[in-house]
Structures are given as C-alpha cells and as structure tokens.
Amino acid sequence: MLDTLTFKIKRQNNAESSPYWENFVIQYIPNSNVISCLMDIQTNPVNSKGEKVAPVVWQSNCLEEVCGSCTMVINGKVHQACSALIDKLEKPIILEPMSKFPVIRDLIVDRSRMFDALKKVQAWVSADGYHDLGPGDSQSQSVQEVAYKLSECMTCGCCVEACPQYTKDNNFLGAAAINQARLFNIHQKGNDITEQRLDTLMQEGGISDCGNAQNCVEVCPKSIPLTESIAEIGRQVSGKLWRNIFKA
C-alpha cells in the first residue's frame, strides 16, 4: 500500500521565464484525483527538498469533466486533471502544461487560439438584433442525434494538443473548430453562412492542414467523432471546390 505520492511538475513563473521541474511528495489518499492532489500541494507548498515555494497554480472549474479548463499533460498524455484518477496513473505522476499554447504560469495556459479559431469559422447562429424573432425552427430528430454529440465539445484542447499537425508556429485551426463548423453547418438556422465557414476552412490553417493522424479522435474526452467531422467537412469543401471550378 502506498502512503506517499510523488509529483513531478513542470513549472514556469511567468510567460517570459523559462520552465523548471519541481518535485512534491504528498500523503496518498485513496480515490483522489490530480486536482485534489494539487489542492494538497497548494495548502502546504513545500517541495521534495523541504523548501517552502510558491504554490503550484492550475485552472479548474466544474470538477466533473465538462468545462475543460483543467486540461494538462499528465504522464505524457493530455487529459482533464479533475477526472484523472490517481489510482489509475503510473507513479511518479508527471504534470506539464499543454505544449501547444503559451504558458501563463505553471500549469495554466492561454487557449485563446482555440477561441479565435471558433470565431474564424463563425461557430454560431447569426441571429442578431433585439426584436422578437418568433419561435425558432424545430430541429429534426435525425439532425439532433448527430448535432448533440458534436455540441458536447468543451474547447478543452486535448485534440489539438495531441495533433502532430497543430504546432506553435503554424495557423492550423484544429479538429475542435472543424467539428464546430460541421455542427453549425447542419443547424437549421446556422447553415445560412455555411459557404463562409467553408471559405475559411479552404484557407491556410484550414482543413488542408490536417494530415489524418487521427490522434484527435483518440484523445477527445467527449468521444466526439472528430475524424467523421473532418471527413464531412472534407466532403463539403470537395463540393465547394467543384462548384468553384465549374461555376466561377
């Protein structure tokens, strides 16, 4: 039976400083998760050398794998810290911030690039204005069944973190944004700007940056069929390519 746990954490004091590794040894508690252990470290921020240090910081909110804010790289693989159960992890446990985003501090990264990608593909229903638009159109059962799964995305970043084609120095929008474009392209009201979304996805950083490694679909904690979404958008842009060639 374990009575202590060692954490090896990649820390960074601010966006400009360089990262360093620090170990922490804490009391083992059955059924704990990575966030509860980080809380333990926070209450008593003493590293394995016995020095009192600044507490390790991280982001979290829902604690039930729906907000995506606690995403980090745990033992080399990206996962939500709140649902990463200590009993299932290899020890020592190695925590790193995601590698595809700028680090703000310790385990906190800036995922703005993902939100910018959602803006670029206009992942919304463009109903605007204050006037009464009346009741919305109803969604058919068959569309609803597909859309519900796609809509579960929490913009956590797992898919892009694991994607070999998403790098710090390119502009790839990533699987999450491609999936959201698909979601709003099948929405009975959102589909009025389908063509604009496809235009964006046919630019640099769009669908052609995907190299079919399919890591995204493996790591998505919401089991969203991302490769199906990529193929579906691939089909939609194939159609648009055809139309552009012969109807221009």
Add this chain to the structure above:
Amino acid sequence: MDSHFILRRISSLAGIVPIGLFLVYHLYMQLYLHSGAEIYNNEVNSFYDSPLATWALIIVVYIPLLLHSIMGVILVFDNKIQPSYTYFSHLLYWLQRLSGIGVLLFIIAHIWNAKLGPWIEGTWGTHFEHLSSGFTDPETGMITKTVYVLGVIGAVFHFSNGLNTFCMTWGIALTPTSQKRVRIFSYLVFIFLIVSTFYALSAIW
C-alpha cells in the same frame, strides 16, 4: 480557396490518379517476367513505339510525381513529433511519411538502375537481361534485391495507406464504419500488390 488548399488537394489526387494507377500498371507489367526475356522486353519496349510515349510519361508520371514529392517532403517536416500518443493510426501517419521518403530514394535509385544507367551504356532495351543479371550478380545481387524488396514494400504500403487517407481527405468515407471498411480494403490492396509483385520477381530471383 488559397494555394495551400489547392496544392494539397492536387497533390493528394495525384497520389491516386495518375501516380497510383501508374504504380498498379507498372507492377502488373512485372508479371511478364514469368514469360521470359523476349516477351518481357517486347512488352516494355512496345510502350515506347507510341509517338506519345515520352510525353505520356512526363505528363502522367514525372510532373505529378515531382509535385507530390515536393509537397510530401514539405509535409514530412511540418509537424511536431509526439511519441507518447501510441495509437495505430498515428503510427500509420509516420509510416506514410517515412515510406514517402524511402520511396523517393528508391525511385531515384530505380530510375538510375533501370533507365539512365543502361541508356548511358547503350544497352537499354534488354530489360530482362539487365534486371536478372543485376539480381544474380554474385557481388552486388544481394544489395540490389534488398533495395528492390524494400522499395516495393515501401511504395505499396504508401499507396495502400494513401487510399485510406485519401478517402478521409476528400470526404469519401465519412463514418467510423465506412472508414474501417476503407481501411480493410486498403489492407487487401496491400496484400494483393505485395504478393503479385513478389511472385513476379521470383522469376528472376
């Protein structure tokens, strides 16, 4: 639409038509090795009887291949290596890149060995004799055979797996079920082409 999108799509298409079709045709031709020197040489040389032969080769093979290779070499370097994600399709992603580079080197060696070399020596036309003497040469035969075996495996893998990713890129196979079907189909293509080519090569082993 920007140039990145269009170039990627053209290069993806080029991998199947015409280069992929050429590969299948080219491997099929090798079965004539079993018909002996005269028939094999005739089959190969008769292609060059056509006044369009050189042009056809340039347009159907060399230009698309050059384009696809340049795009391919760029793609090999435009990514981040992430070994901790040990998924099968991630392995295929890297094998696609590795085999692409291997095939590029093989094609250069192959064109030199089977075309430019004999041309320069003035022995071009006696393909069967050239190939079989290369394979059975007591000193370099083993190396030649190894290069050909690796080259064939690499090219056939690259083409078969390419069929797979092609169907995803163009949105031909959408659902996980249809993507699995395409994958099984690509395994069959791989096995079929490998068996057929090794059977062909057995004639001059």
